[in-house]
Amino acid sequence: MKVARTLLVFSAVIAAAVTLGAVTTADARTWAGDPASPAPTVAGAPTPTPTPPAGGAAPTFSEDFDTPAAAGGQFAATYAGSWQPYPDGMSDKYWSGEVISAHDGIMDVAMDGKRGAAGTFGTPDGAWSHVGGTFSVRARASGGDGNGAAFMLWPTSNVWSEGELDFPEGTFQGTVGAFSHSMVPGQERNAIGLHTDATWRQWHTYTTEWIPGVSVRYFVDGELVLTVTKHVPTTAHRFMFQIGDYGKPGHLEIDWVKTWDR
Secondary structure (H helix, E strand, C coil), X not given: CCCCEEEEEECCCCCCCCCCCCEXXXXXXXXXXXXXXXXXXXXXXXXXXXXXXXXCCCCCEEECCCCCECCCCHHHHHCCCCEEECCCCECCCECHHHHEEEECCEEEEEECCCCEEEEEECCCCCCCCECXXXXXXXXXXXXXXXXXXXXXXXXXXXXXXXXXEEEEEEECCCEEEEEEECCCCCCCCCEEEEEEEEECCCCEEEEEEEECCCEXXXXXXXXXXXXXXXXXXXXXXEEEEEECCCCCCEEEEXXXXXXXXX
């Protein structure tokens, strides 16, 4: 797939995803810091296999959501070894237990404009200890205009300056972007970002490859779209997503999630 790319350097990024002015580019981009600022429905869809790290190693975590499970507690119980949700009612915003189910081989996050969802992928013990690795998810969304999702690697310590890597992220009616945030304390809202022409309305595979202290590379359907070599995290992170409690009804569908630890 040919992916058009838009490179952004901006401030005041929020988790629900924003689209700002940009410069268009036609190739994958490499960023080592801003020189001007030193602080910077599922039926019939075939399932491609993500490209694993060099050597063809098996993923250290993999979930295909093949076991049907209803919302309202059954999903959380069935996938307790793969999904660690925010508690229902957290921040009076997230109600993962009420809106997430599994059917037809997907994780289905139902959006009603009133209840959001958030949580971490992985086992209860292993979900919080990623220091580098490859993180891949296949997803799409239907409806949900005015809402958006952010899949991210977030510091296990909850110290923002340890680095935030967002991919895929964006409003559901728009294109999908990747964003790496500044690790300078007090300037974490600054980020480098990139929008592709990939939309949430079609199935795509989104992969983040993180080498601690060295680089972060972002891929859409196996195609490299952005390399970042500055403000690269070195501490433990968790792979998670958040979806808002606003916008029109719709569904975020997740076919599978796979991770390879370094």
